[in-house]
Amino acid sequence: MNPEELFLVELTVNGTPLSARVPARRLLSDFLRHDLRLTGTHVGCEHGVCGACTILLEGKPVRGCLIFAVSVAGSAVTTVEGLVNNDGTLGVVQRAFHESHGLQCGFCTPGFITTIHAYLKENPHPTEEEAREAIAGNLCRCTGYQNIIKSVLRAAELIDSGVRDDH
Amino acid sequence: MTTKSFGEPILRKEDPRLVSGQGRYLDDLGHDALAAAFLRSPHASARILDIDVTDALEVPGLIGIYTYEDLEGRVAEPLPLLIPHPALLNGRTGYPLANEYVRHVGEAIVMVIAEDRYVAEDVVDLIKVSYEILKPVVGIENAKAAHNAVHPSVPNNVSAHSVKEVGDARAMIESAPHKLSLDLFIERSACSPLEGKGVYAIWEEDSQELRLWSSTQTSTGVRAAVAAKLDLPLQKVECIAPDVGGGFGVKIMHPWPEEVLIPWAARKLKRPVKWSEDRREHFISSAHERAQEHHIEVGFDEEGRILGLDVTFFHDNGAYTPYGIIIPLITSTQLLGPYKPASYRVEFTSLFTNTVLVIPYRGAGRPRGAGRPQGVFAMERTVDAIAKYLKLDRTVVRERNFIQPHEMPYDLGLIFQDGRPLEYDSGDFPASMAMLKKMVGWDDFETMRSEYAAMGRKIGIGVACYVEGTGVGPYEGGFVQVETSGRINVATGLTSQGQGHQTVFAQIVADELGVPIEDVFVTTGDTRRFPYAVGTFASRAAVMSGNAIALAARQVRDKALRLAGEALECDPQDLEIVDGIIRVKGDHTKSIALKTVAVLSNPLRYAFDESAKAATQFAVGDTSKPPVPEDQEPGLEGKDYYSPMASTFANGMHAVIIEILPETAEVKILRYVVVHDCGRVINPMIVEGQIHGGVAQGVAGALYERMAYDESGQLQNASFMDFLMPYSTEIPTVEAGHLETPSPLNPLGIKGAGEAGVIPGSAVFASAIEDAEGFEIRRMPISPSELWELRRTMKENA
Numbered sequence: 001m002n003p004e005e006l007f008l009v010e011l012t013v014n015g016t017p018l019s020a021r022v023p024a025r026r027l028l029s030d031f032l033r034h035d036l037r038l039t040g041t042h043v044g045c046e047h048g049v050c051g052a053c054t055i056l057l058e059g060k061p062v063r064g065c066l067i068f069a070v071s072v073a074g075s076a077v078t079t080v081e082g083l084v085n086n087d088g089t090l091g092v093v094q095r096a097f098h099e100s101h102g103l104q105c106g107f108c109t110p111g112f113i114t115t116i117h118a119y120l121k122e123n124p125h126p127t128e129e130e131a132r133e134a135i136a137g138n139l140c141r142c143t144g145y146q147n148i149i150k151s152v153l154r155a156a157e158l159i160d161s162g163v164r165d166d167h
Numbered sequence: 168m169t170t171k172s173f174g175e176p177i178l179r180k181e182d183p184r185l186v187s188g189q190g191r192y193l194d195d196l197g198h199d200a201l202a203a204a205f206l207r208s209p210h211a212s213a214r215i216l217d218i219d220v221t222d223a224l225e226v227p228g229l230i231g232i233y234t235y236e237d238l239e240g241r242v243a244e245p246l247p248l249l250i251p252h253p254a255l256l257n258g259r260t261g262y263p264l265a266n267e268y269v270r271h272v273g274e275a276i277v278m279v280i281a282e283d284r285y286v287a288e289d290v291v292d293l294i295k296v297s298y299e300i301l302k303p304v305v306g307i308e309n310a311k312a313a314h315n316a317v318h319p320s321v322p323n324n325v326s327a328h329s330v331k332e333v334g335d336a337r338a339m340i341e342s343a344p345h346k347l348s349l350d351l352f353i354e355r356s357a358c359s360p361l362e363g364k365g366v367y368a369i370w371e372e373d374s375q376e377l378r379l380w381s382s383t384q385t386s387t388g389v390r391a392a393v394a395a396k397l398d399l400p401l402q403k404v405e406c407i408a409p410d411v412g413g414g415f416g417v418k419i420m421h422p423w424p425e426e427v428l429i430p431w432a433a434r435k436l437k438r439p440v441k442w443s444e445d446r447r448e449h450f451i452s453s454a455h456e457r458a459q460e461h462h463i464e465v466g467f468d469e470e471g472r473i474l475g476l477d478v479t480f481f482h483d484n485g486a487y488t489p490y491g492i493i494i495p496l497i498t499s500t501q502l503l504g505p506y507k508p509a510s511y512r513v514e515f516t517s518l519f520t521n522t523v524l525v526i527p528y529r530g531a532g533r534p535r536g537a538g539r540p541q542g543v544f545a546m547e548r549t550v551d552a553i554a555k556y557l558k559l560d561r562t563v564v565r566e567r568n569f570i571q572p573h574e575m576p577y578d579l580g581l582i583f584q585d586g587r588p589l590e591y592d593s594g595d596f597p598a599s600m601a602m603l604k605k606m607v608g609w610d611d612f613e614t615m616r617s618e619y620a621a622m623g624r625k626i627g628i629g630v631a632c633y634v635e636g637t638g639v640g641p642y643e644g645g646f647v648q649v650e651t652s653g654r655i656n657v658a659t660g661l662t663s664q665g666q667g668h669q670t671v672f673a674q675i676v677a678d679e680l681g682v683p684i685e686d687v688f689v690t691t692g693d694t695r696r697f698p699y700a701v702g703t704f705a706s707r708a709a710v711m712s713g714n715a716i717a718l719a720a721r722q723v724r725d726k727a728l729r730l731a732g733e734a735l736e737c738d739p740q741d742l743e744i745v746d747g748i749i750r751v752k753g754d755h756t757k758s759i760a761l762k763t764v765a766v767l768s769n770p771l772r773y774a775f776d777e778s779a780k781a782a783t784q785f786a787v788g789d790t791s792k793p794p795v796p797e798d799q800e801p802g803l804e805g806k807d808y809y810s811p812m813a814s815t816f817a818n819g820m821h822a823v824i825i826e827i828l829p830e831t832a833e834v835k836i837l838r839y840v841v842v843h844d845c846g847r848v849i850n851p852m853i854v855e856g857q858i859h860g861g862v863a864q865g866v867a868g869a870l871y872e873r874m875a876y877d878e879s880g881q882l883q884n885a886s887f888m889d890f891l892m893p894y895s896t897e898i899p900t901v902e903a904g905h906l907e908t909p910s911p912l913n914p915l916g917i918k919g920a921g922e923a924g925v926i927p928g929s930a931v932f933a934s935a936i937e938d939a940e941g942f943e944i945r946r947m948p949i950s951p952s953e954l955w956e957l958r959r960t961m962k963e964n965a
Binding site for chain 1: 183190227
């Protein structure tokens with residue numbers, strides 16, 4: 001058997017151009033985690049259900065485990081690491097999770113944060129029911145979701161009050 | 168004054184790291200390690216005839232293929248039986264890799280090590296195994312029938328049998344004015360943490376040392392087990408639990424086969440090796456829980472007081488019993504909950520089946536629950552049945568059977584899972600029930616029911632109570648150290664899976680020492696920092712390590728005050744510590760910083776920084792005494808252990824109001840109310856979070872999740888597509904009320920809280936569905952189609 005052919009994949013990740021040579025079948029989630037070593041994106045099921053690997057592709061939330069890295073070469077990707085403010089303080093959704101006890105073990109959290117970040121761009125003033133729907137594509141085993149819903153509402157409140165968010 | 172943090176909703180110290188992608192979970196480590204993948208049995212019961220690796224050997228990047236034949240020394244022996252028990256007559260454990268026979272789908276047969284995981288899985292696909300397929304035993308009925316054997320050497324598939332009696336329950340039932348019998352079933356579910364298991368091992372050839380990381384609930388347990396298996400001195404093995412993405416029980420089992428095999432391979436290959444479990448592997452090779460079948464005979468008087476309770480149940484323990492029979496033991500002892508039947512008899516039989524092994528799942532364990540949800544389901548269904556029979560309010564029958572506050576401590580006459588007498592230390596059940604009824608509007612519910620009925624809508628209300636033994640021994644320890652920078656290092660051996668230990672333990676130390684919480688840094692689950700520990704399960708961490716850390720902090724405080732007293736030339740009793748400064752009470756001009764006392768505590772020869780300069784021999788000390796006085800140690804630190812005489816018992820009561828849709832039989836949750844008593848609360852925000860999460864698992868176990876095995880032992884829903892773990896849209900907003908009856912058993916007066924939410928889940932929903940529909944609910948979980956079918960059968964029979 002021959003070794004696998006490698007392809008150069010160049011991406012803009014969290015505003016920085018990064019690249020690696022990988023096989024065609026390398027999942028975007030694995031590419032980010034193991035080739036680029038950005039391990040904030042987590043993998044919970046590898047079949048697109050749990051949402052832990054959700055990243056923003058050109059600003060839209062997608063499952064990193066359902067996309068090959070080669071198929072998004074040239075794109076801009078944002079991960080949970082990239083939602084931290086430029087001065088190192090927490091981004092607004094991250095801060096809201098902290099203030100609302102929106103996480104316990106923290107494994108599913110990055111996928112929720114990226115999802116909510118994108119959602120609030122489209123709907124900056126969700127009701128509680130809308131907040132519940134907004135996170136209904138991500139699984140969490142620890143929190144019972146109650147404080148994640150609270151985090152969505154808190155993030156919206158923080159944005160309204162003009163709290164710094166660079167992204 | 169230093170702000171008191173015990174009892175305050177302090178925001179978590181671990182969050183900033185975890186929300187910004189800086190957590191370090193198992194698979195975030197070891198990027199350059201070799202990767203392992205496993206070939207697992209596709210059959211529930213089979214004999215392995217041949218393993219052909221010819222094609223597999225051609226794959227570039229392959230490092231090694233290992234079968235049972237390759238295993239050496241104690242690695243080739245059966246895995247340990249962790250918790251032996253006299254009732255466990257026929258305990259059986261598996262091998263790290265299957266030795267001729269496989270006994271459940273998912274059992275590991277071949278380990279492949281390769282340059283990366285993709286390649287390792289390619290290799291697995293090319294290995295051909297031929298099997299002689301045997302007839303499997305699936306489900307409690309088949310196990311009982313014993314037409315086939317899971318282990319040929321175990322008669323009737325029975326691993327364990329136990330009978331316990333308090334009084335003569337059978338005679339009491341016989342002579343009771345009223346009798347009922349019930350058959351109650353609970354199906355299998357699983358902990359399902361979002362992060363699967365994982366192991367990463369580095370072997371240092373030069374120093375002959377092993378460092379391993381495991382996504383575990385007990386790093387000390389894994390360390391000891393691996394050292395024994397690899398025949399290494401304990402001192403040559405260190406085990407670290409990194410950030411762990413949820414446990415709920417499944418990660419307290421150890422050593423998992425992979426926890427033995429990955430270090431073994433790392434040593435053999437002299438290269439770092441890592442394995443991260445994928446979701447399918449987790450479903451078919453980790454652990455499940457809950458499947459039990461109960462038969463109940465109960466005798467009671469006109470008032471509904473239970474005179475005799477006789478419970479016979481069967482427990483499905485899967486293919487192996489490495490964790491003993493903890494689950495049925497917990498069911499049998501915790502079944503009674505807050506009630507005091509005049510007599511009690513419980514008999515259980517634990518059965519082998521060709522399915523994944525079981526391990527206490529929350530409620531039997533944050534492990535959330537272990538064996539308790541089943542026991543509570545059995546007891547609460549029984550109480551509801553008595554109420555229905557006597558046409559009494561369900562809460563009235565409960566109140567009449569409650570152990571009263573003045574009867575505490577209450578000895579139930581049984582032996583608990585820790586081998587100690589089952590004695591409730593505290594609790595005020597009538598007060599809890601009164602609070603619950605008020606919160607949920609129990610007495611006004613009939614009005615609400617009529618209002619809904621007028622709109623053509625059907626609603627029901629359910630109630631369930633539980634008592635939970637928490638803070639199970641034998642012990643935990645704590646270490647507290649003040650650095651000369653003022654940084655406070657705290658370590659305890661047990662592990663964390665999201666319970667906020669870095670925060671709650673810091674709260675305890677901040678209060679005990681009088682320092683800002685920002686200065687306190689907690690490490691858990693790292694044998695390099697604290698080698699003695701048991702693990703995180705059964706809602707024990709806050710009770711056990713919390714108290715141990717408090718005791719260690721008190722030692723540090725005493726030593727600091729003594730040294731400060733010498734420096735300030737005053738009686739230590741006149742001193743206080745506020746915001747990290749030790750000062751004379753009432754005279755704040757006389758003071759010394761805690762960090763300066765840390766400097767004084769450690770007389771130095773070498774000045775490596777400014778604070779050290781102050782501690783060098785020419786700077787400090789009474790020249791008439793040795794630099795470190797006899798019977799003292801250098802450094803400002805303390806270590807202590809907490810080992811309780813007995814478990815402390817938390818309790819709670821849940822009520823749910825549901826609506827059942829007429830066409831689809833879908834259950835909608837209108838309100839979910841929890842009243843719980845976990846003693847003194849360290850951090851109410853974190854306790855409430857634990858309850859939310861527990862309730863979510865309770866709802867999941869009652870209405871959605873189950874392990875769907877077919878008759879050949881194939882798990883048909885081994886993915887998140889088919890195993891219905893609820894999303895936010897299925898989980899209610901929890902209204903929680905808190906009652907604090909401090910535990911008299913420990914210095915901090917706390918009880919465990921990790922499982923409070925999950926335990927009464929199936930019981931409370933069964934109660935509510937029965938109330939709404941009017942017919943008996945005897946089997947949980949219940950899906951809309953099952954409920955719809957039940958309705959139809961009831962209508963036909965009517």
